[in-house]
Amino acid sequence: MLRSLLEFSGINPLRLRMSWVSASEGKKFADVITEITKELQEIGPQQSYIREAV
């Protein structure tokens, strides 16, 4: 639901991701992280809603 709410308010849904990875599944963990980093690099950083420096 959070994902679809973010999508509704104009955030790319690829930016939020949830997976179940057990402590013994090191390989899966690495795969998930590599995949999401690759995807995020393709989208690039979010240009809006950037917190202003104080």
Added chain:
Amino acid sequence: MNVQKLKEEAARALGRKDVKYLIGYKKGSYGFRVSPAFIEPKEDIDQLIMSPLCNMSLVKYVMMEETLPGLTEQALKPSKIAIVARGCDSRAINLLIEEKGVPRDRLYIIGVSCQGVIDQRKIEARFPQVTEPAEVTEENGNYIITVQGQSHTVPKEELLAELCTVCRYPTPLIYDKLIGDKLAARPFHYDEIAAFEALPLEERLAYWQQQFSKCVRCYACRNVCPRWYSTICSLDSLSPQWLRRSADTSENFMFQIIRTFHLAGRCIGCGECERVCPMNLPLMKLNRKLEKDAKELFNYESGKDPKAKSLLTTFHTEDPQGFIL
């Protein structure tokens, strides 16, 4: 709306030994405003009104009473509060009972079948600068509005609050006494939400950025919400500080997402947040999006049944799991 019958029921409720006071509506001090009325036994029951102007939710006051610190079981006797509830209020009460905010036996609910209420902004735009209290009655699809001694007839559609057109349950779902006829549940309408979903991502982003930039973070939407009654709130917390105090677009976005998500599977669609918003943010658009998701993904409607389990605290193996990647 049969006000006489409401007064009779109210008098009967206040005559009970276990009822402490009654929360209803009374005439406001100016224009098209109504005030909440807190009537104790032997007080004047005639101040009670029920008209299309009664557009505020009274459920919040129940919670405010119950969360007073230092009240012992003894001090709470006689313990019942009588409350006048419309369809949406009754759903709020249902959810309160379900979340164990207020026990059912603390409430004496006078249900009122609601034909929809007037949008304050619409009527004030139509009759600006009204200082004397005005009166409104409904007749054959028209509102008869008495302002400063003059009577005007306005078609209902022109002043009806937008949310009332998508109201599912005009008749209360929980009550001890019901006033007015039972009205059938109406079908779902999420057309405007679906239309907004269909817009491209950039357009939606631009729309919300523009909207959120207006927010002044007065927290009126949070404070008025009958769903908000916790004493610890992440929005007030300074350590850790989840949210900065500054009212800029990025913090406002964060605030609104937190506020909306807090209502996932809990919003009962009374529209109080939108009504009190000084900046006219379309908050119900976010809330109704979650309502739509809850209905479509989990076939869940909030506040329908006081014995139901709330959506986000339950798990079924057949729940959709598309979000796990």
